[in-house]
Each structure stands twice: as structure tokens, then as C-alpha cells.
Amino acid sequence: MHPGEIWDMELWEYNAYTQGYEYCYKQHTVDSILTGYYSAYYSNSGKNSQTPDQLINKLFNPEQSYETGMKNIEKAKETERRIKNG
Numbered sequence: 001m002h003p004g005e006i007w008d009m010e011l012w013e014y015n016a017y018t019q020g021y022e023y024c025y026k027q028h029t030v031d032s033i034l035t036g037y038y039s040a041y042y043s044n045s046g047k048n049s050q051t052p053d054q055l056i057n058k059l060f061n062p063e064q065s066y067e068t069g070m071k072n073i074e075k076a077k078e079t080e081r082r083i084k085n086g
Contacts, residue, residue: 030056
């Protein structure tokens, strides 16, 4: 994308674009993890390595989701409001 295209976007369009990009990046990483795991497994050197599920679960950790981040921001804003109001 060109910088001018980003400035012309609505906020929801930008958020959708960045979430889609993040999902695409994670899917490419999953493909890389699976390729590396099965290459090592079938060459007899990866039989004691972590399963791909463990690595993929770390990648898609629900604690690091967008919704959790927004909840943490709202908690911080509420704390600031309580401190200001005494």
C-alpha cells in the first residue's frame, strides 16, 4: 500500500487491513513451522523436538489477542479516571 492510501482509509478499514495482514503473517509462520518440523522428523533428528502444536499455540496465544489488548487499555483508562477523581 502507498502511504496516501492509508490516510484515505476509515479506521475500521485500517484495523481490518492490519488484522488481515497479521493473520496472513501467522499462517506463513505456521507453514514454516510445519515444514521445519516434518523435515527434521523424517530426517530422524527431530523425534525429540516439540510438536508443531506447541509452537503454533504459542503463536496464536489468546492472551495476546486484539480483544485482550483492548480490555487492558480500557482497564488502564478506568484506573486513570479513578486516580484523577480521587
